[in-house]
Amino acid sequence: MRYNLRAMFAQRKPRKRTVTFDKVSLPQTLASDLYAQVYALVIREWSAGIPAIMAEYERSLSELTTDTAAEVSGVVSSVEAGAALLAVTVKIRLERWAAQIEAAHRRRWVAAIKRATSIDVAPILSPADMRVPLQTVVERNVVLVSSVNTQAKDRIADAVLRGLSEKKAPREVAKEIRGAVEMGRARALRIASDQTSKVSETLNEERRTEAGLSTWEWVHSGKKHPREDHKARNGKRYDDDAKSGSYKPPAVRPGQLPFCGCTSRAVLSVDSEF
Numbered sequence: 001m002r003y004n005l006r007a008m009f010a011q012r013k014p015r016k017r018t019v020t021f022d023k024v025s026l027p028q029t030l031a032s033d034l035y036a037q038v039y040a041l042v043i044r045e046w047s048a049g050i051p052a053i054m055a056e057y058e059r060s061l062s063e064l065t066t067d068t069a070a071e072v073s074g075v076v077s078s079v080e081a082g083a084a085l086l087a088v089t090v091k092i093r094l095e096r097w098a099a100q101i102e103a104a105h106r107r108r109w110v111a112a113i114k115r116a117t118s119i120d121v122a123p124i125l126s127p128a129d130m131r132v133p134l135q136t137v138v139e140r141n142v143v144l145v146s147s148v149n150t151q152a153k154d155r156i157a158d159a160v161l162r163g164l165s166e167k168k169a170p171r172e173v174a175k176e177i178r179g180a181v182e183m184g185r186a187r188a189l190r191i192a193s194d195q196t197s198k199v200s201e202t203l204n205e206e207r208r209t210e211a212g213l214s215t216w217e218w219v220h221s222g223k224k225h226p227r228e229d230h231k232a233r234n235g236k237r238y239d240d241d242a243k244s245g246s247y248k249p250p251a252v253r254p255g256q257l258p259f260c261g262c263t264s265r266a267v268l269s270v271d272s273e274f
């Protein structure tokens with residue numbers, strides 16, 4: 001706890017003893033930014049590499065010798081190397097995105113506190129407090145970007161080598177390669193959206209703990225195909241300090257499972273019971 005919001009609120013002798021904060025949700029544009037500023041670079045690199053790969057494929061196909069497969073693989077690898085070079089800037093770009101996320105979240109959290117308690121915590125909060133959890137988010141995304149890259153490479157190399165061994169028409173192989181790039185793009189978009197809701201929930205928890213609040217309410221994502229147990233938890237209250245009983249939080253928290261868009265909102269009670 002960096003500051004005691006409950007004590008600050010109690011000092012005001014509020015008539016309303018328990019307040020529930022509005023949930024803090026980040027705009028979808030931040031997910032689009034993550035895709036556009038980071039993941040799209042890798043996808044673009046592969047997209048741009050298609051003509052070179054295809055030129056090599058056509059050449060190899062016309063003069064099929066024993067080492068042609070190796071030559072086409074060489075072109076695929078050179079595109080991969082180009083994408084890997086991006087890794088240097090990927091981290092810097094991710095850090096920039098994380099800073100944007102932190103600022104957007106902080107503004108909304110300050111507003112949520114103000115609406116619920118009339119207390120302005122803006123002067124207390126600092127971006128530096130979130131540095132450690134955000135660093136973890138950045139590292140995780142570095143790994144995910146690299147996985148998107150490797151997967152695209154594997155699919156493309158596979159299409160090329162299979163094409164050569166079956167002497168497929170270039171048009172057909174080109175179509176498969178474009179399909180591989182599209183699959184990478186779709187996956188990257190899903191990851192960008194999922195990572196944005198995950199970081200949002202991480203910040204919810206961190207900022208809540210910092211304020212000394214242990215109680216929170218599960219907010220279901222409202223997604224089309226929900227996990228039924230998550231849907232059932234919507235509006236249910238938990239206390240991080242509860243070691244047993246119905247207030248004890250579940251082991252897996254909101255937003256942690258793959259593509260779980262669930263989140264939480266803070267609850268402040270002046271009295272110990274809510």
Ligand SMILES: [Zn+2]
Nearest residue numbers: 230260261262
């Ligand atoms: Zn969920």
